[in-house]
Amino acid sequence: MTPARLARATALASAAAVPALAALHAAPVISTFGPLRNAAMPRLSGRGRPDHVALTFDDGPDHLSTPRFLDFLDARGLRATFFLLGSMLARSPGLAKEMAAAGHEIGVHGWHHRPLLLRGPRAAHDDLARVRDAVADVTGRPPVLFRPPYGVMSTAAHVACRRLGLAPVLWTCWGEDWRRRATPRSVEHTVLKDLRGGGTILLHDSDCTSATGSWRTTLAALPRILDTCQERGWQVGPLSEHGVPGLPTGGAGRGLG
Numbered sequence: 001m002t003p004a005r006l007a008r009a010t011a012l013a014s015a016a017a018v019p020a021l022a023a024l025h026a027a028p029v030i031s032t033f034g035p036l037r038n039a040a041m042p043r044l045s046g047r048g049r050p051d052h053v054a055l056t057f058d059d060g061p062d063h064l065s066t067p068r069f070l071d072f073l074d075a076r077g078l079r080a081t082f083f084l085l086g087s088m089l090a091r092s093p094g095l096a097k098e099m100a101a102a103g104h105e106i107g108v109h110g111w112h113h114r115p116l117l118l119r120g121p122r123a124a125h126d127d128l129a130r131v132r133d134a135v136a137d138v139t140g141r142p143p144v145l146f147r148p149p150y151g152v153m154s155t156a157a158h159v160a161c162r163r164l165g166l167a168p169v170l171w172t173c174w175g176e177d178w179r180r181r182a183t184p185r186s187v188e189h190t191v192l193k194d195l196r197g198g199g200t201i202l203l204h205d206s207d208c209t210s211a212t213g214s215w216r217t218t219l220a221a222l223p224r225i226l227d228t229c230q231e232r233g234w235q236v237g238p239l240s241e242h243g244v245p246g247l248p249t250g251g252a253g254r255g256l257g
Contacts, residue, residue, distance in 0.1 A: 046169045046200030048242030053234045054200040055080040055226075056171065058109055058147060061088055061095040062206035065215040069205045070102060072222060079103045081238040083147040086111035086131035088208060093138045100139035105238035107145030108132055108166065113209045116148050116157045125160040132164055144248040145169050145239060167248050169239060171202035175225075177218040178210030187221035197234050200242070201225070 046054055060066040060082055073080060082104055089096050100106050108131045110116075116124055128146065136142040146166040148157055153168055161168055173194035175187035191201055203222075207214045229236050239247065 043244055043246050044168060044170055045172050046239060046242065046244055046247075047172060048198045048200070048239075048244045050197040051234060052198065052242055053195065053229050053236050054239045054242040055203075055236050056083065056107075056147075056169075056200060056239065057081070057203050057205040058083045059085055059088065059113065059204050059206040059208050059210070061092045061099060062208060062215070063092045063095055065207065065219075066092075066095060066099070066205045068215075068219055069222075070099065070104075072219060073104075074102065076226060078226070078236055079105070079238050081105040081107055081145065081240070082205065083107040083109035083145070084131070084135060085109050085113060085208070086134050088206065089131070089134055089138065096135070096138045100141065105145070105240050106135055106139055106141075106143050107147060107169070107239075108135055108143050109147050110149050113149045115150055115152055116154045117152060119154070119156060121156040121159060124154065124156040125163065128157070128160045128164055128166060132166065165248075169200070169244070169247065172196070172199040174202040175218065175221060177203055177221070178207075178214055180211035180214070182211070182214060182217050184217055184220035184224075187217055188224045191221070191225050192228055195229075197232070198242075200239065 046056075048054055055078065057069065057080060061084060079102070082099055084096060084106060086108070096106065108128065111127050111131045119127065132143055142165070144165065144167060146161055146168050147170065148168065151170050158168070160166075173191050175191045176182060177187045187203075191203075195201065203218050204210055205215060205218070226236060
């Protein structure tokens with residue numbers, strides 16, 4: 001084969017490989033489809049023991065809103081899991097330290113709230129490592145849980161998690177509390193219509209990536225959500241106490257019913 005033909009064949013092979021690599025990178029996106037994930041991927045969904053509900057929050061720590069959630073949870077005698085953004089942690093490290101000291105479980109949500117599908121293996125690894133190390137420096141304990149922005153995983157993110165000792169966890173139900181049109185009633189209804197014993201709730205303690213002031217809606221919806229859990233005989237606490245098979249534990253205090 002002449003050098004020209006070899007170069008042409010190599011170029012064609014490379015061009016044909018690009019779509020295959022892209023498909024491999026994006027394959028985990030299928031887990032974004034909630035009904036399929038909940039049915040076929042219990043660990044990724046955060047499916048725990050049937051008498052318990054995991055309460056989780058994304059996008060903090062926010063010095064304007066997170067303290068309100070901490071005060072509310074403390075008054076109820078509850079602990080939760082908070083998935084932190086590194087960019088927010090850098091602004092309020094003292095608040096993150098306070099959260100951990102209060103017994104809440106700290107997970108990572110990426111440095112910035114950007115889709116992982118747009119990042120290759122090195123960028124995904126560096127992003128997760130950066131926020132993992134920042135959480136460990138502030139709280140004194142390396143985090144073990146990761147929730148991807150928008151709930152979208154990629155192959156590169158799975159590989160990075162494996163190398164960094166992080167376990168990805170999504171959710172079984174959410175409140176759609178980030179929407180501008182959300183109300184306390186709509187958040188409550190959206191959570192409870194899909195909530196079952198063993199479920200994991202996703203809410204937000206910050207509006208840094210949501211509609212302005214949406215955290216107030218979330219906070220107002222929490223009492224009825226928690227009251228309903230109690231009425232149904234479910235304890236509420238962090239993921240570390242949720243009993244998800246194969247999920248690492250650590251970094252949280254007690255969760256009370």
